[in-house]
Amino acid sequence: MEYVTLGKTGLKVSKIGLGGIPIQKIDAEGTRILVHKLSDRGVNYIDTARGYTVSEEYLGYALEGIRDKFVIATKSMARTREAMAADIEKSLCNLKTDYIDIYQVHNPSMEQLDQVLAKDGALEALQEAKKAGKIGHLGLTAHSVEVFERALDLDWVETIMFPYNIVEGQGEELIAECKKRNIGxxxxxxxxxxxxxxxxxxxxxxxxxxxxxxxxxxMAEEHEMEENIKACLDSSPLSQTELDEIRKVREQLGTNFCRRCNYCAPCSAGISIPNVFLFAGYLNRYDLGEWARSRYSTLQAKASDCIECGVCETRCPYHLPIRKMMKECAEQFGE
Structure with missing residues (x-):
């Protein structure tokens, strides 16, 4: 396994870690088996969240006896001091540990980040928990480039989590800035x-x-783990065949794929357009229908509330047919 230093945290982590969303698809014992296999293969980083239903709880069961072999990261969507303090205690209880290596502010909007930073905001609870030794380091996760850019200037942010893949390169310059500033x-x-x-x-x-x-x-299965580890440890340059396939993937998905840049906002009907598409992705691709529907149900305005004004489409840098996509999402979610 290859290990790297996670920015200014100083933590030594494996180049590949476990994303805890699919844990919801298996049971506690299956999670224990997977986590032990990850440990055997040298993977030492696990990410989960308060919002991933049973993920923290299953991981807590799985980590009994081997907690010290892992760097554990979780996150909360709490924005106030009181709510964040409660979530931190719940995470500690679920994960069956007396400390969490990294606790992250989970996907705040610019307005919600203001609340996190304000008096009696969530940051106060995080810093108090860090001072008490319950948390080792603080981070932030985002889907918005605007929030990512702002997070770079927050001195308490030691790690930033953001989508980056073959078809989502909107944060590439900011990722390079993370490297310059020693932010993991x-x-x-x-x-x-x-x-x-x-x-x-x-x-x-x-x-x-x-x-x-x-x-x-x-990851939820051993074969996924083995394939992913092998891919991440293959340091050979991308071949021309791979570069050609990357180009094809971009051609296939790039014209009809929401990158959650949020340039379409604000919606005239108050719909959080990127979140609708995000939850639809979970519904259609992750085999997490029940969870996707529960997250979708929290949205104040649903896809069916679209008034088809089309203003969002004029702002979308990728020229997505948002009105058509909203109709499809409304049909899939039934509202």
Whole structure:
């Protein structure tokens, strides 16, 4: 296994880690088996979240007796001090540990980030927990380039997680800036939510970028683990055949694929357009229908609320047929 230093955290982590979303598809015992196999193969980084239903709980069971072999990262969508403090305690309980290596602010909007940073905001609880030894390091995850760029200037941010893959390169310059500032960059959505079928190609592409610190594909089965590890440890240059396939993937997905840049906002009907497409991706590609529907149900405005004004389409840099895509999402979710 290849190990790298995760930016200013100083933590030594494997080049590949476990993304904890698919844990929801297996049971606690299956998670234990997978985690032990990861340990045997030298993988020492696990990412999960309060929002991933049973993921923290299953991982807590799986880590009993081998907690010290892993760097554990989790995250919360809490924005206030009180809510974040409660989530930190819940994470500690679920993960059956007295400390969490990295705790992340989970996907805030610019407005929500203001709340996190304000008096009685979530950051106060995170810093208090860090001072108490319950948290080792602080990070932030984002889907918005705007939030990513802002996070670079926050002195408490030691790691940033953002989507980067064959068809999502909107954060590439900011990823390079992470390297310059010694901020650990954690790559999520390496297979674009499952849209990219060739996982080996996807991971080879990501690992060819020296600015990516660690990549965390979701894994639920041993064969996925073996394929992913092999791809990440293959340091040979991308072949012409691979470059040609990368070009084809971009041609296939690039014209009809939401990169969650959020340039389409604000929606006239109050719809969070990128989140609708994000949850639709989970519904259609991750085999996580129930979870995707539960997340979708939290949206104040649904796809069916689209008034077809078309303003969003004039802002989309990728010229997506958003109105048509919204109709499809409304049909898939039934609202």
């Amino acid at each position: 960059f954690i790559d999520m959505k390496p297979l674009a939510g499952g849209a990219i079928e060739n996982g080996t190609l996807a991971l080879r592409y990501i690992c060819s970028n020296p600015n990516v610190t660690i990549v965390i594909p979701g």
